[in-house]
Amino acid sequence: MHFLYNLTIAIAEFLLKIIALFNAKINLFVSGRKTVFDTLSQKIKTSDKTIWFHAASLGEYEQGLPVIEKIKRKFPTHKIIVTFFSPSGFEVRKNNTVADVTLYLPLDSSYNAEKFIALVHPDMVFFIKYEFWINYLHVLKKQNIPTYLISGIFRENQLFFKWYGGFYRKALDAFTCFFVQNEASKQLVLSLGKKNVYVSGDTRFDRVAAIVEKDNTLDFISQFKNNTPTVVIGSSWPKDEELLTDYINTVNQKVKFIIAPHNIKPEQILQLKNSITKKTLLFSEMKGKNLADYEVFLIDTIGILTKIYSYADIAYVGGGFGNPGVHNILEPATFGVPIVIGTNYSHFAEAIALVSLKGCISIKNETELQTTLDELLNNDLIQKEKGAICSQFIIDNKGATDIILDTIK
Numbered sequence: 001m002h003f004l005y006n007l008t009i010a011i012a013e014f015l016l017k018i019i020a021l022f023n024a025k026i027n028l029f030v031s032g033r034k035t036v037f038d039t040l041s042q043k044i045k046t047s048d049k050t051i052w053f054h055a056a057s058l059g060e061y062e063q064g065l066p067v068i069e070k071i072k073r074k075f076p077t078h079k080i081i082v083t084f085f086s087p088s089g090f091e092v093r094k095n096n097t098v099a100d101v102t103l104y105l106p107l108d109s110s111y112n113a114e115k116f117i118a119l120v121h122p123d124m125v126f127f128i129k130y131e132f133w134i135n136y137l138h139v140l141k142k143q144n145i146p147t148y149l150i151s152g153i154f155r156e157n158q159l160f161f162k163w164y165g166g167f168y169r170k171a172l173d174a175f176t177c178f179f180v181q182n183e184a185s186k187q188l189v190l191s192l193g194k195k196n197v198y199v200s201g202d203t204r205f206d207r208v209a210a211i212v213e214k215d216n217t218l219d220f221i222s223q224f225k226n227n228t229p230t231v232v233i234g235s236s237w238p239k240d241e242e243l244l245t246d247y248i249n250t251v252n253q254k255v256k257f258i259i260a261p262h263n264i265k266p267e268q269i270l271q272l273k274n275s276i277t278k279k280t281l282l283f284s285e286m287k288g289k290n291l292a293d294y295e296v297f298l299i300d301t302i303g304i305l306t307k308i309y310s311y312a313d314i315a316y317v318g319g320g321f322g323n324p325g326v327h328n329i330l331e332p333a334t335f336g337v338p339i340v341i342g343t344n345y346s347h348f349a350e351a352i353a354l355v356s357l358k359g360c361i362s363i364k365n366e367t368e369l370q371t372t373l374d375e376l377l378n379n380d381l382i383q384k385e386k387g388a389i390c391s392q393f394i395i396d397n398k399g400a401t402d403i404i405l406d407t408i409k
Contacts, residue, residue: 001167005134009109028087032104040119043101044079052081052122054105056131057089059328061096063151064128066206066401068098071126074405081120085131092302108133117143124408126150134167137174146176150404151203153349154185161188179404182349198407201400202350208334209398216310224281224291225256229313229377232337233259234305235327236318240342241272243366244316247373248296249277255377258308260299262318262327269300306331313383314376316340320362326351329360334394338386340372350393359389 020030044050053068055061061084072080082099084090094102106112113135125140125147140147159165160172169192179200180186189197233244236259248257261272273280278295291297299308309315315332319325320342329339329351339360345351354360363369376383 002134005167006110009107009135013107013109025087028091029104032087032090033106036103036106037115037119039101039103040116044081044119044121046121048121049075049078050081050120050122051075051078051124051126052083052120053099053126053128054083054085054131055089055128057084057086058092059089060128060131061089061093062207063202063204064126065098066203066210067126067150067404070401070405071124071408072098078123081122105133105136108135110135110138113139117145124148129153132168132171134171137171141174147174148177148179148404148408149175150179150200151400152178152180152185152189153182154180154188156188160192177407179400179407198403200403201397203400203404204328204330204350205394205398206401208330209394211306211331212334216307218304218307218311220286220291221258221297221308221311224258224294224297225311226292228254228256230256230258230311231314231316231373231377232308232312232332233257233316234309234318234332235260235262236316237262237322238268239321240316240318241275243369245272245275246366247370251373253377256295256297258297258299258311260305260308264300264302266300269298273298309337310335312337314338314340314373318342320344329354330394333359333390336387336391338376338383339390340369340376350397354390354393357389357393359386359393361386 016026016030020027051071053064055064061082068080068082079100080098082096082102083105085105090104096102106116117139122145125145127149129151130153159168172192172194176196178189178194178197180189180197181202183199186197186199236244241261259272261269269282273282276296279293280296280298281289281291281294283297283299283301309332312332312335315337317327317329317332317339319327321344323344325344325347326341329341332339333354339354341351341360341362343362343364345355345362351360355362361372363372
């Protein structure tokens with residue numbers, strides 16, 4: 001089985017190099033890995049003490065950030081190494097200030113795993129949420145390096161729980177501790193005979209709870225809002241935008257809209273702008289404009305959506321009409337903002353919980369969208385009640401980072 005796994009990795013590596021010639025994202029994936037070992041040789045000395053964190057992409061990095069920050073304070077003489085699998089994580093956070101070295105993780109071949117771990121020689125390793133790379137885990141186990149899964153989530157349909165999943169179950173032996181998000185995940189891991197399982201919760205709550213304490217001021221958003229009720233539409237996809245633009249174009253009351261699409265390719269931004277009949281401004285074209293004159297603000301840049309949510313009276317979070325589903329609802333929730341989403345949220349525990357608590361509203365179609373937004377815009381009491389449910393939900397669920405740090409010696 002190990003041979004077949006390594007053969008699959010080798011074939012994937014070969015095919016990716018070919019695809020990279022025609023696909024910009026895959027090209028980043030391939031080219032970004034070419035200098036990893038040289039970078040490690042230059043930046044990590046054999047005498048350095050290191051701690052390694054691995055995140056699949058941007059969401060997992062943000063999820064693990066509270067732990068990274070506290071580990072950095074707890075072990076100030078160690079260098080922090082952060083790796084990403086996906087370009088969408090690495091390219092956005094490659095210049096972060098919390099890590100001493102930020103890299104792509106080389107593909108999971110036996111050679112790469114041995115060489116990477118030899119160069120990093122970590123005292124501890126943290127995998128965030130998932131990504132169980134067999135060869136890396138094998139080397140970590142062989143070298144008795146303490147390895148932790150944080151904010152882990154397990155489901156019955158994963159290979160570990162299939163009758164043919166023994167090869168993958170064995171890889172879990174590398175983990176010193178599993179810090180999982182919920183009791184269901186704990187029971188699944190316990191069913192494999194593991195004893196070192198803790199329900200710590202989700203470190204994302206600690207991450208978003210800390211956001212409120214930071215300076216979230218964006219003067220240009222304040223100028224645009226101009227003390228007007230504002231709906232912030234975050235991480236929207238075309239299906240979301242199709243429903244929302246109809247509402248934006250027909251709403252009669254005084255309300256402003258900020259749209260931060262998931263995809264900011266110029267042609268798609270232009271298409272979205274052209275579908276809106278209200279006076280609309282792009283972030284990239286705002287210089288010299290009187291922002292208060294506009295009704296719709298299209299954010300064709302990345303990295304500021306979290307701060308924008310602090311100006312929202314209502315938030316619509318996109319992705320709920322496609323796969324894998326709704327995007328991050330915790331960021332608007334932490335600011336005490338009522339949230340509207342689509343129907344696809346069944347894989348997201350926080351969305352299920354907030355819909356159940358009635359701080360978040362799931363809509364199926366344009367009619368439900370109109371009814372929901374009208375009610376929230378016209379009833380301050382309902383708006384504030386639902387927003388309070390959201391902010392309290394964040395407060396009630398934070399603390400995972402402290403549980404993890406208290407367990408790790």
